[in-house]
Amino acid sequence: MDIAVVVKLVPDLVEELAIDESGAALDTSYLRLIVNELDNHAVEQAILLKESAGGQVTVIAPDLEGVDDILFTAAAKGADRLIKLTGAMSGVNNYALSNSLAAIIREIKPHLVLTGVQANNDLDGSVGPRLAALLGMAYVGYVSGVTPANDSVKVRKEYSGGLVAQVAVRLPAVLGIQAAGKPPRYVPISKIRQMSKTARIKDQPAGDLDAGNGAAVKHMFKPEMGTHATMIEGEADEVADRLIAIFKEQDIL
Amino acid sequence: MSQDIFVVIEHLRGKVADISYVMLAAARVIAQATGGQVVAALLGHNAQELAGNLAADRVLYVEHPALADFTSAAYQTVLESLLREHAPRAALLGDTSIGGDVAAWLAARLSWPLVSSCRSVSAEGAVIRFVSQTCGGKIMAEGDLPGPCALVMIVPGGYKPEQGQSAQTPQVTSAAAPPLEGLRVAVDNYVEPDTSDVDISREPILVSVGRGIQTLDSIGLVEELARALGCPVCASRPIVDQGWLPTTRLVGKSGKVVKPRLYLALGISGAPEHVEGMGESEMIIAVNTDPAAPIFNVAKYGATVDLFDLAPALTEKIQEARRQRGTHHGAASS
Ligand SMILES: Cc1cc2nc3c(=O)[nH]c(=O)nc-3n(C[C@H](O)[C@H](O)[C@H](O)COP(=O)(O)OP(=O)(O)OC[C@H]3O[C@@H](n4cnc5c(N)ncnc54)[C@H](O)[C@@H]3O)c2cc1C
Numbered sequence: 271m272d273i274a275v276v277v278k279l280v281p282d283l284v285e286e287l288a289i290d291e292s293g294a295a296l297d298t299s300y301l302r303l304i305v306n307e308l309d310n311h312a313v314e315q316a317i318l319l320k321e322s323a324g325g326q327v328t329v330i331a332p333d334l335e336g337v338d339d340i341l342f343t344a345a346a347k348g349a350d351r352l353i354k355l356t357g358a359m360s361g362v363n364n365y366a367l368s369n370s371l372a373a374i375i376r377e378i379k380p381h382l383v384l385t386g387v388q389a390n391n392d393l394d395g396s397v398g399p400r401l402a403a404l405l406g407m408a409y410v411g412y413v414s415g416v417t418p419a420n421d422s423v424k425v426r427k428e429y430s431g432g433l434v435a436q437v438a439v440r441l442p443a444v445l446g447i448q449a450a451g452k453p454p455r456y457v458p459i460s461k462i463r464q465m466s467k468t469a470r471i472k473d474q475p476a477g478d479l480d481a482g483n484g485a486a487v488k489h490m491f492k493p494e495m496g497t498h499a500t501m502i503e504g505e506a507d508e509v510a511d512r513l514i515a516i517f518k519e520q521d522i523l
Numbered sequence: 524m525s526q527d528i529f530v531v532i533e534h535l536r537g538k539v540a541d542i543s544y545v546m547l548a549a550a551r552v553i554a555q556a557t558g559g560q561v562v563a564a565l566l567g568h569n570a571q572e573l574a575g576n577l578a579a580d581r582v583l584y585v586e587h588p589a590l591a592d593f594t595s596a597a598y599q600t601v602l603e604s605l606l607r608e609h610a611p612r613a614a615l616l617g618d619t620s621i622g623g624d625v626a627a628w629l630a631a632r633l634s635w636p637l638v639s640s641c642r643s644v645s646a647e648g649a650v651i652r653f654v655s656q657t658c659g660g661k662i663m664a665e666g667d668l669p670g671p672c673a674l675v676m677i678v679p680g681g682y683k684p685e686q687g688q689s690a691q692t693p694q695v696t697s698a699a700a701p702p703l704e705g706l707r708v709a710v711d712n713y714v715e716p717d718t719s720d721v722d723i724s725r726e727p728i729l730v731s732v733g734r735g736i737q738t739l740d741s742i743g744l745v746e747e748l749a750r751a752l753g754c755p756v757c758a759s760r761p762i763v764d765q766g767w768l769p770t771t772r773l774v775g776k777s778g779k780v781v782k783p784r785l786y787l788a789l790g791i792s793g794a795p796e797h798v799e800g801m802g803e804s805e806m807i808i809a810v811n812t813d814p815a816a817p818i819f820n821v822a823k824y825g826a827t828v829d830l831f832d833l834a835p836a837l838t839e840k841i842q843e844a845r846r847q848r849g850t851h852h853g854a855a856s857s
Contacts, residue, residue, distance in 0.1 A: 392639055393655055393657055394627075394630070395623075396627055410624060430540075437708060483635070487666045488665060491663050493662075500823065503826075506829065513837055516824065
């Protein structure tokens with residue numbers, strides 16, 4: 271089963287986020303980008319499927335800072351082909367991204383396209399369902415586990431409250447991955463470094479990156495701190511003392 | 524094109540999901556400004572009675588055996604035809620497992636703009652403004668809803684479900700389903716949530732652990748703290764995805780909704796998907812080294828100390844407090 275995996279780079283939320291001068295976008299000079307965690311699960315799911323059913327795995331990611339490492343990491347895990355989407359990728363919305371991706375995926379003709387069900391900076395929906403519409407494939411998202419079955423796949427689709435539907439999806443299809451069947455594997459840095467010497471990344475121009483009719487953000491701001499917590503100052507020991515007092519007040523202790 | 528606001532009603536196994544009511548409340552805000560109607564699109568099989576308490580001006584009911592379960596394929600087909608025909612000013616869908624399977628697909632097929640993660644809406648004359656949450660709830664993004672027709676994916680939190688409920692049954696009209704043959708997606712069966720473990724939604728006290736814990740080995744620290752407090756440990760999604768705790772302990776959008784008297788969150792950032800499951804707790808106490816962590820926006824008390832220092836210190840002090848109480852009680856009774 272040939273699989274294409276679409277990977278996005280997203281802001282690392284552990285870092286402080288700043289808004290740029292326009293007031294309508296994140297300040298990219300401070301931004302540290304990391305692989306979208308759910309796309310990482312999509313890569314893992316692709317490798318798991320390759321291990322059980324064979325086939326080629328192609329990983330596609332936009333050319334943003336850190337992308338080479340992300341692609342080489344995927345290769346170290348078992349991806350066969352690496353494609354870097356080149357062009358002015360910073361701040362590209364999913365409308366534009368999906369259009370370029372669809373053109374590439376049409377050429378690869380995979381049986382399955384996997385991508386994270388969402389990314390932390392999506393503001394115009396996610397990539398997966400758009401790709402499915404553009405490619406004329408079926409789409410199912412919130413997937414945590416995929417099993418091959420002849421001309422289809424069986425997927426676990428998650429609903430709230432822990433309810434899961436077992437869903438049959440006829441190929442070719444796009445799946446929005448919430449979690450891989452197993453936690454993403456760890457690869458040692460040495461192996462990634464080795465890949466950076468042997469694996470080849472193919473540059474593919476993204477072409478027209480027209481933002482289309484995506485959401486027009488006019489203004490970004492940090493959420494209201496009106497209901498912010500009362501902060502307990504001091505070292506851990508002092509904080510613990512205060513918490514004990516609160517527990518006693520609340521009849522918890 | 525009309526000034527109506529469509530709401531795609533989400534329901535599963537005979538129950539309307541809360542997000543549907545939240546969307547109806549948001550739709551009302553827009554409709555009051557556009558002068559259009561709030562129209563609930565209800566798709567199902569023998570599901571007409573679900574229209575009962577929807578706070579809509581009218582309900583368009585699409586009946587078909589292929590709509591007995593939610594499948595992306597059937598919903599996509601029906602909604603594409605319905606929205607093409609009616610061309611409302613906006614169509615609202617949940618930013619959920621159901622809405623997520625269709626909204627961006629529809630946006631591509633209909634060439635309509637789409638706004639996701641929308642928490643609240645407001646309207647001034649013909650201008651509809653959206654506020655969306657992004658970057659794990661650390662940033663809000665605001666803008667005008669493009670036209671003439673648009674899709675909006677709604678997250679919970681901006682409106683209470685009760686605001687979208689009505690004592691009066693709305694007028695229901697039937698709409699014909701387009702042909703629904705050869706669909707490529709089908710539900711085989713449902714797997715019920717595991718009930719063999721403790722039900723965290725019934726516990727008065729919860730200690731919850733997030734990715735700040737870093738390794739499986741360190742979970743023990745939190746378990747000891749929970750043992751001292753006499754409560755179970757629950758967790759955020761990454762902990763469960765790693766297999767460090769069972770899925771029965773997951774709190775949030777894809778897990779359980781909990782409302783304990785005390786929710787002690789250790790090393791949890793407070794992403795919207797997590798807060799969806801614990802935001803209504805009576806008292807939230809958060810420990811997180813990042814002063815900008817969104818969890819502090821829902822917590823009553825917070826501290827930016829390292830959980831690796833706090834957890835053992837707190838465990839010891841709780842044990843000590845219990846011992847003192849024990850000896851105190853002991854002394855009183857002897
Ligand atoms: C469709 C969908 C559904 C989801 N459903 C859920 C769900 O049901 N439940 C859920 O929880 N998530 C869910 N998520 C994931 C959610 O978006 C977040 O990724 C997740 O909640 C983050 O978990 P976390 O806070 O543990 O990790 P992170 O966001 O990585 O936060 C870790 C925190 O620990 C802090 N920290 C680090 N070290 C220390 C230390 N030594 N001491 C103290 N603090 C420390 C950091 O400052 C950081 O804030 C869902 C996501 C999607 C896309």
